[in-house]
Amino acid sequence: MSWTLTAADLPDLARGATLLGTGGGGDPYIGQMLVARVLGDRGITILDPDDLADDLFVIPTAQMGAPTVMIEKIPAGTEPTLAMRTLEAHLGRTADATMPIECGGINSMIPLIVAAETGLPVVDADGMGRAFPELSMETFAVYGVHGSPLALAGERGETVVIDTGDDDRQMEWLARGVTIRLGGVGHIAEYAMSGADVRRTAVPRTLSMALALGRSIREAREQHRSPFEAIAETLSTTLYPEVRELFSGKVTDVERRTTEGFAKGRATVSALEAGDDSTLEIRFQNENLIAVRDGQLVAIVPDLICVTDIESGEPITTEGLRYGQRVRVLGISTPEMMRTPEALAAFGPRAFGLTEEFVPVESGELARAGSA
Amino acid sequence: MSWTLTAADLPDLARGATLLGTGGGGDPYIGQMLVARVLGDRGITILDPDDLADDLFVIPTAQMGAPTVMIEKIPAGTEPTLAMRTLEAHLGRTADATMPIECGGINSMIPLIVAAETGLPVVDADGMGRAFPELSMETFAVYGVHGSPLALAGERGETVVIDTGDDDRQMEWLARGVTIRLGGVGHIAEYAMSGADVRRTAVPRTLSMALALGRSIREAREQHRSPFEAIAETLSTTLYPEVRELFSGKVTDVERRTTEGFAKGRATVSALEAGDDSTLEIRFQNENLIAVRDGQLVAIVPDLICVTDIESGEPITTEGLRYGQRVRVLGISTPEMMRTPEALAAFGPRAFGLTEEFVPVESGELARAGSA
Incomplete structure (x- = not known):
């Protein structure tokens, strides 16, 4: 079922996404500030994967780079949308929704920045089910949706479109090279797919799981219960x-x-x-x-x-x-x-x-x- | 005045282009073989810049990379045309002609490969008047035509489109990074411009000059005259x-x-x-x-x-x-x-x-x- 995410949810989501980041994924607290700034008191519609029309057109958005650099180099906030717009222009098709490629770390937040800026909904799913360091490490790719063409945007408005056909590792290799030359961080749109593809290839409901995890840790603390019991309890009904x-x-x-x-x-x-x-x-x-x-x-x-x-x-x-x-x-x-x-x-x-x-x-x- | 270049001209052109390469520019002898293979006994129409319609649409094509790598890594020959087609698709406009960005070295030959493959004419002009190591070092850029968007093609059919607005140095920096990750050589289409732009920003008649230089060196040798006198004589009527x-x-x-x-x-x-x-x-x-x-x-x-x-x-x-x-x-x-x-x-x-x-x-x- 679809639901609405508001700025009040962001601290819990950031906490849960950091846990799912398994040490990496970039710092979601910076992303959280960017989302809150753009969102104000509006809400973001979060779409359950089961509710997607088969032909809904989804363009996932993300940040790529080394987390150690992301801390030093805070993005302007407009780059992820620029990346999505660049991919839309390249494909000649407009996105109906965005989605995380990675539910751990800052990439839980990047699609929310895009949603806050554009009014698009966000699909409650991702392609890593956690965080991974490379763009080719996606359930999307494992189950037949390829990342290419990928659009990349830099902080000075640079855009790069990379097309490596079915070769997701070469896409990762070239995009990583560009990201390094952009100073260590780039924003990307890739793995464009249909609603039917999402259901077939994505890890479902990881955004809502991150939010539930972060919330359960906070509430356990407030209630002087063990946060680890809360984590285990929250996860027990998930994948x-x-x-x-x-x-x-x-x-x-x-x-x-x-x-x-x-x-x-x-x-x-x-x-x-x-x-x-x-x-x-x-x-x-x-x-x-x-x-x-x-x-x-x-x-x-x-x-x-x-x-x-x-x-x-x-x-x-x-x-x-x-x-x-x-x-x-x-x-x-x-x-x-x-x-x-x-x-x-x-x-x-x-x-x-x-x-x-x-x-x-x-x-x-x-x-x-x-x-x- | 327009003229026709044939395979018989290629050895002289390669020699002259090597001289204008001032030590670099890549080895035109490899490019010459690629042109000859595709061209057969047909001819390529070479357009004098003075004859260009103001609104003729010209997409220059070239190879980028370290000459030391180019010797080891011979291109398939289809990459430069792929780069041009990629830029055409990005711009939504078809080229009427191609042109060298660099008259020295292998880049004298790359537009001829494209011309032999597509039947397009080649403009007798370039943007370096010699060879330079970086894509931003162009009279085109000096006089107001920017290189971006640039399309880059790799030997495995990868394509990359880079848009850095007016920042030609950032374009060079990002394209160089991609080229390194493609193994040291990439093929590019960039500095798309009109016929009027060519007349305003290009160094004119450098293709015919390279051909004349190479021919004069050969003929001097055949006639047991000093090739250096022949070089000076040929250049005396040029820029x-x-x-x-x-x-x-x-x-x-x-x-x-x-x-x-x-x-x-x-x-x-x-x-x-x-x-x-x-x-x-x-x-x-x-x-x-x-x-x-x-x-x-x-x-x-x-x-x-x-x-x-x-x-x-x-x-x-x-x-x-x-x-x-x-x-x-x-x-x-x-x-x-x-x-x-x-x-x-x-x-x-x-x-x-x-x-x-x-x-x-x-x-x-x-x-x-x-x-x-």
Whole structure:
């Protein structure tokens, strides 16, 4: 069912989207400010995927770049709409709605900026079901909708249209090169598709899930309940039902560099109790990719690895990781459509150069979140 | 007056274009083979700029990339036409003719490939009057026609359309980034303009001049005359009347690296006579930029610095420079429209990071070519 999102929803949505960003996806708090500024006291119509007409024309919009740069370089706010208009002109067709390509991080907000500016509705679905670092890592592409042609807009009004046919990796490669030369951040419109394509290829209701997650964490805090119980409870009725606490401890090492347009690195979390020398090591490329506890794999992409404040449950991004932080690390299952062989080929461990095989987070033996 | 170019003209045109390439511009011999293959025994109509209807629609075509890569990576031949078709689709207008953006090097040949494939005529003019390393270094831009939108095609059929408004340097920067990610070579269509624009902003008759230069060098050799006299004689009736012999000697040092999409480096030529320790040092970025004889500037960009075989007059590119070669280095004046303050701002010494001021090659005191 369609519903209306207002500026009052944005802080909860930002919190939930940061959790689904699994450490990356860019900072939604900046995007939230941009949405609020343009939206004022109006509302944005959010369309349920089941309600879409088959021939509705949807143009997803997003930001691309390294999250470490996004913090330094706040967009003017007009670029995502310029990207969409550029793609419309190229295709000779006007969008009926926009949609996130990624429900984690700032890309939960970019389509809302476009909606606030243009009055278009936003489809409650995305193509990552979380955040991923590359434009080719989309369920859209896995299930047959290609990203190209892609339109890219820069902060000085530059536009670039890239057409690589069915080759989504080459599209990513060229768009990344342009983004780097635009200073590290670009805004894009890509994966134009029909309403029928959305139902076939998108992860449904991830925008409403992000909002529900963010709201449940806040309400749990206000009610002095465990935010981790609230997270598990909220997810239990979604396509992401399995939640595991992977580790709790103190961040004792962070290594991070921005290279080739990505933020890459690793973090170590060590046990709090004296005498307990167990650790969790997390490796990331924009997003958290793999979590290894005392040498044993406990969660791996595309399952979600989320670092949160040990008390408040507030999600912490890779660029927000600091020595000494007390954190709780959660593993969350991704929808089955993201775990098929085709999906794992696009955004499973090998797509990130990892040699480990995918193992569902729920097959481990760690305690269920909230039970700790 | 319009004329017809045939495959028999191509070797002379390639030779002349290599001379005008001033060390860079890419190897026209590869382009010549591609033109000959497509052209067969047909002819290409070459349009004199004075004959163009004011509203004729001209789309120039070219290759971009580092010459060192172009030698290794021979294009399929269909890319330049794909670039033109992509720009036509973007602009919603069909080209009446194509034109070189650069008369030196391989870019003398690329519009001929397009003409051979499509049957379009080629305008006898260009925007560099020689070769330059960057797309913004055009008399077109200096006199008010901007390069953007630019269409770029890759060897796997990728297309990219870049629109940077009036900012030709940003267009160059983004297109260069895409070209690097395409493996170092891309084919482009840009600086779309009217016949009236051509007359106002292009360097006229540089295609016929390149052909005449190449032919005169060959004929002088066949007639056992000095090719250098023939060069000076041919140029005397053009916009490039001043020719100076800057140095003759042996290449004793070459330093060359491909970096950021360019071939950069320097070469030293030493006197042949025992006891004469004078040298000429040439610095290049794709093209030869500056020639310094025994510490004294003798020629500088945008004037032409051409390295040729000491006997045959055959031009030698920067990537063809080898230790031990016997060479004659010529300095050639560029047309006055390339020496105005606006023109020097676009492609004078400062545009290449040189601190030296522009000094016309004919203001020096060296011997006139052919008199040595």
